[in-house]
Amino acid sequence: MISQEMKILGLIGYPLEHSISFMLHNFAFKQLGIPAIYLNIPIPLESICKALEGLKYVPLYGLNVTIPYKELVISYVDEISPLSQRVKAVNTIAIREGRWYGDNTDVPGFIKTLEDLKFPKDIPYLVLGAGGAGRAIGFSLAEYGVQKIYITNRTKEKGENLIKDLKYYYPYLKLEFIPWEEKEGFSEDYFILINTTSLGLDGRTSPFKIDKFSKDKIYFVYDIIYNPYKTPLIIQAENLKIPWKNGLDMLIYQGIFAWKNWFGIIPPFELLKKEGDKYLCAF
Ligand code: ATR
Numbered sequence: 001m002i003s004q005e006m007k008i009l010g011l012i013g014y015p016l017e018h019s020i021s022f023m024l025h026n027f028a029f030k031q032l033g034i035p036a037i038y039l040n041i042p043i044p045l046e047s048i049c050k051a052l053e054g055l056k057y058v059p060l061y062g063l064n065v066t067i068p069y070k071e072l073v074i075s076y077v078d079e080i081s082p083l084s085q086r087v088k089a090v091n092t093i094a095i096r097e098g099r100w101y102g103d104n105t106d107v108p109g110f111i112k113t114l115e116d117l118k119f120p121k122d123i124p125y126l127v128l129g130a131g132g133a134g135r136a137i138g139f140s141l142a143e144y145g146v147q148k149i150y151i152t153n154r155t156k157e158k159g160e161n162l163i164k165d166l167k168y169y170y171p172y173l174k175l176e177f178i179p180w181e182e183k184e185g186f187s188e189d190y191f192i193l194i195n196t197t198s199l200g201l202d203g204r205t206s207p208f209k210i211d212k213f214s215k216d217k218i219y220f221v222y223d224i225i226y227n228p229y230k231t232p233l234i235i236q237a238e239n240l241k242i243p244w245k246n247g248l249d250m251l252i253y254q255g256i257f258a259w260k261n262w263f264g265i266i267p268p269f270e271l272l273k274k275e276g277d278k279y280l281c282a283f
Pocket of ligand 1: 158198199
């Protein structure tokens with residue numbers, strides 16, 4: 001039942017057809033008795049600035065931000081967490097008396113998934129993408145303590161900026177930029193591949209020609225897309241018998257950590273994981 005006391009939260013991004021956040025949050029609100037509603041707020045690029053200015057006058061309680069606005073929203077928040085400032089990306093906004101507080105829960109969310117699976121720290125990581133999500137993954141890997149990160153991005157400047165920022169905060173981390181067109185010539189003996197680009201969301205495109213590599217060169221493929229549950233990249237990895245992971249756990253962790261900003265509590269991971277798996281027909 002929707003009442004006047006309902007807290008209104010939502011997700012800003014574009015497009016949002018792939019997103020299941022509204023379903024997970026609304027499910028958790030119901031299970032835990034929180035009087036709140038979570039909406040998809042798809043805003044196309046041409047109207048995002050006006051929309052954000054307008055949203056400042058709407059009595060919202062909290063927001064999530066996704067592709068492609070995680071960097072842009074920084075100029076619209078009144079206060080920003082030190083982590084978001086470092087990463088230069090905001091994915092969670094808590095709103096109190098009209099003031100917007102921006103935080104980044106992608107970083108602790110992704111780190112938690114690395115810890116859960118005990119990802120190795122001594123194998124090089126090749127990260128595809130340096131947008132808002134790519135920046136969060138780069139900082140997560142650095143914070144987790146990996147030794148070497150290669151970053152490739154279609155727009156060279158963004159990839160190099162991420163390397164520059166990581167070097168500033170983690171001077172001992174080994175970092176290297178690889179031009180997008182040269183990534184399939186990657187020559188490390190054994191590495192972990194992480195896709196943070198939006199390539200694969202359409203269920204047709206793969207960001208990486210994985211068949212150029214023999215299966216004993218790639219230790220693990222991690223695609224942070226979760227819908228489709230298996231992207232073309234993951235299907236290729238699976239065919240090559242390379243272990244893989246999609247972005248569902250990261251989505252859930254960043255979502256439950258966002259609750260800490262909004263409500264001061266963290267809902268149980270397993271509750272949402274079960275619901276997410278069910279929704280994405282993972283069985
Ligand atoms: P998010 O905040 O979710 O990371 P984003 O900042 O728009 O969204 O980043 C999208 C990522 O996908 C970027 O790395 C982007 O590359 P550019 O920085 O060159 O834009 C990458 N990407 C999107 N479409 C792409 C394409 N067709 N080919 C290669 N990379 C692409």
